[in-house]
Amino acid sequence: MEIIHTISELRSRLKVESLIVFVPTMGSLHAGHIDLMRVARERAGVGGCVIVSIFVNRLQFGPKEDFGKYPRTLSDDCDKCRAARVDVVFAPDESEMYPEPQTYLVEPSEIQHILEGAVRSGHYRGVATVVLKLFNMVQPQVAVFGKKDYQQCRVLDNMARQLNLPVEMLLAETVRADDGLALSSRNGYLSPNERTEAPQLSAALSAIKSALRKGERNFVALESHAQRTLMARGWLPDYIVIRRQSDLLPPSISDRALVVLAAARLGATRLIDNLEVSI
Amino acid sequence: MEIIHTISELRSRLKVESLIVFVPTMGSLHAGHIDLMRVARERAGVGGCVIVSIFVNRLQFGPKEDFGKYPRTLSDDCDKCRAARVDVVFAPDESEMYPEPQTYLVEPSEIQHILEGAVRSGHYRGVATVVLKLFNMVQPQVAVFGKKDYQQCRVLDNMARQLNLPVEMLLAETVRADDGLALSSRNGYLSPNERTEAPQLSAALSAIKSALRKGERNFVALESHAQRTLMARGWLPDYIVIRRQSDLLPPSISDRALVVLAAARLGATRLIDNLEVSI
Numbered sequence: 407m408e409i410i411h412t413i414s415e416l417r418s419r420l421k422v423e424s425l426i427v428f429v430p431t432m433g434s435l436h437a438g439h440i441d442l443m444r445v446a447r448e449r450a451g452v453g454g455c456v457i458v459s460i461f462v463n464r465l466q467f468g469p470k471e472d473f474g475k476y477p478r479t480l481s482d483d484c485d486k487c488r489a490a491r492v493d494v495v496f497a498p499d500e501s502e503m504y505p506e507p508q509t510y511l512v513e514p515s516e517i518q519h520i521l522e523g524a525v526r527s528g529h530y531r532g533v534a535t536v537v538l539k540l541f542n543m544v545q546p547q548v549a550v551f552g553k554k555d556y557q558q559c560r561v562l563d564n565m566a567r568q569l570n571l572p573v574e575m576l577l578a579e580t581v582r583a584d585d586g587l588a589l590s591s592r593n594g595y596l597s598p599n600e601r602t603e604a605p606q607l608s609a610a611l612s613a614i615k616s617a618l619r620k621g622e623r624n625f626v627a628l629e630s631h632a633q634r635t636l637m638a639r640g641w642l643p644d645y646i647v648i649r650r651q652s653d654l655l656p657p658s659i660s661d662r663a664l665v666v667l668a669a670a671r672l673g674a675t676r677l678i679d680n681l682e683v684s685i
Numbered sequence: 686m687e688i689i690h691t692i693s694e695l696r697s698r699l700k701v702e703s704l705i706v707f708v709p710t711m712g713s714l715h716a717g718h719i720d721l722m723r724v725a726r727e728r729a730g731v732g733g734c735v736i737v738s739i740f741v742n743r744l745q746f747g748p749k750e751d752f753g754k755y756p757r758t759l760s761d762d763c764d765k766c767r768a769a770r771v772d773v774v775f776a777p778d779e780s781e782m783y784p785e786p787q788t789y790l791v792e793p794s795e796i797q798h799i800l801e802g803a804v805r806s807g808h809y810r811g812v813a814t815v816v817l818k819l820f821n822m823v824q825p826q827v828a829v830f831g832k833k834d835y836q837q838c839r840v841l842d843n844m845a846r847q848l849n850l851p852v853e854m855l856l857a858e859t860v861r862a863d864d865g866l867a868l869s870s871r872n873g874y875l876s877p878n879e880r881t882e883a884p885q886l887s888a889a890l891s892a893i894k895s896a897l898r899k900g901e902r903n904f905v906a907l908e909s910h911a912q913r914t915l916m917a918r919g920w921l922p923d924y925i926v927i928r929r930q931s932d933l934l935p936p937s938i939s940d941r942a943l944v945v946l947a948a949a950r951l952g953a954t955r956l957i958d959n960l961e962v963s964i
Contacts, residue, residue, distance in 0.1 A: 413849065417851070506847070508847060509793075509794030509795070509843075509847065510791060510792065510793055510794060510813075510843065510844050510847040510848055511791075511792045512789060512790075512791060512792070513789070513790045513791075513792045514788075514789055515788030515789060516788070534789075535848075538848055539848055539849045542848055542849040542850050542851055543849050543851075545851060564788075564789065565789050568785070568787060568788065568789040569789055569814075569817055569818055569821055570692065570818045570821040570822050571821050572696070572821055572822075572824060
């Protein structure tokens with residue numbers, strides 16, 4: 407496995423490749439990321455090149471979010487990439503990615519201001535811009551993102567379509583523990599008791615999913631029932647909503663491809679999860 | 686020469702090419718465009734592929750500008766491209782370029798709001814967005830733009846650098862009539878008397894250039910002298926300014942790469958011109 411730090415080295419290394427499968431990350435890799443690499447490796451096959459980028463992107467941190475405290479664990483991360491049979495790790499530093507203040511930005515649609523975007527102003531603009539830059543550096547045929555960050559997937563998938571990026575967007579299913587809890591670096595902050603309680607979030611989503619599949623169409627009732635259930639168990643939900651998959655706006659009567667999205671605090675830890683539902 | 690109307694045809698046609706030189710246009714081609722094709726042909730050589738896009742981009746028209754009245758002369762344009770030894774004309778229709786409302790936009794820097802941008806709100810955002818889309822469709826190694834639209838060149842060149850586009854930006858010199866008038870489709874609107882007067886605009890820029898080269902550094906005096914001279918001859922100048930080339934902001938004392946930019950009305954016709962000056 408090669409570890410590359412500059413754009414010019416990267417371009418010359420990748421020039422020979424005919425199938426590049428790309429997994430952008432901010433490092434601090436956990437089992438969810440490893441699964442994205444597994445998906446990438448499978449898609450690339452023996453002849454293809456799997457590349458993982460590791461870059462903590464200042465542009466997607468809000469003014470109240472602590473960019474400085476985000477964990478940087480490059481050496482550990484590279485070990486995990488190597489074990490996952492990644493071919494190239496691209497780990498640029500700040501001056502390589504942003505040699506001058508970034509004044510050209512990709513402005514995503516309204517989707518950037520709702521749900522997670524409502525509490526993280528400018529976050530998705532920062533994500534879209536850095537991903538576009540990375541795509542232009544790596545020029546992958548395929549890029550892999552995890553559905554755990556569903557809104558991010560949607561922002562990037564819509565960006566790829568609307569800007570005609572020559573990239574296949576591969577959206578990978580969320581990896582879950584046996585009890586249903588979606589894997590996340592935040593799970594590590596949970597106390598043993600909280601860890602026991604945590605699967606109730608995905609359980610609430612599953613309950614809504616089954617109700618929808620059984621024909622229930624009172625979305626507001628389903629949402630508020632789930633909220634009340636979690637609150638009664640000590641959670642502080644930010645939102646539990648049924649939206650359409652395409653733009654995460656409230657579904658109209660004809661929408662069939664739905665997704666249930668939730669964010670809720672359990673003690674000091676904020677967990678997010680989601681579940682797609684086709685009705 | 687091939688004329689292609691869909692993105693999928695375009696991608697499969699260009700897949701075999703190893704050097705693609707791209708000239709984006711809105712059609713209604715005149716001698717200035719033909720010169721860009723000459724530059725592109727020269728850069729591509731015998732083995733390379735020269736492609737011209739012809740698309741009237743609704744996104745870059747302001748609410749007060751008449752998108753509907755912009756001339757559409759595809760058949761004539763194709764004849765001119767053929768004569769200029771273009772290999773492929775890409776002429777998508779509206780539904781191919783914008784199958785859904787374009788909600789993902791490239792937001793250029795402050796440069797979009799000054800000079801031409803001050804009177805054409807949203808214009809450069811529309812230009813940047815469509816050029817990025819076209820780049821992603823064509824995937825050229827080289828793209829050619831004319832310095833006649835200097836601010837557009839700067840917006841796009843800065844975009845290419847800041848978004849790390851894998852494209853060499855080739856900025857071609859302005860083509861001028863023997864008397865110095867920059868070629869433009871608008872020259873056709875000039876009366877015979879106005880046509881005789883029109884070279885005074887480039888003459889004013891040249892006068893500023895010589896003064897700068899001789900060591901004059903009172904920019905404001907140079908600018909207002911040129912303005913007064915043109916006004917005395919019956920022009921209505923919008924601006925005649927000395928700026929630095931990089932971002933078109935007023936130069937600081939250390940800036941050496943300058944450009945003089947002018948826009949002025951002669952009768953009913955608004956002409957623009959510019960001249961680079963290294964001091």
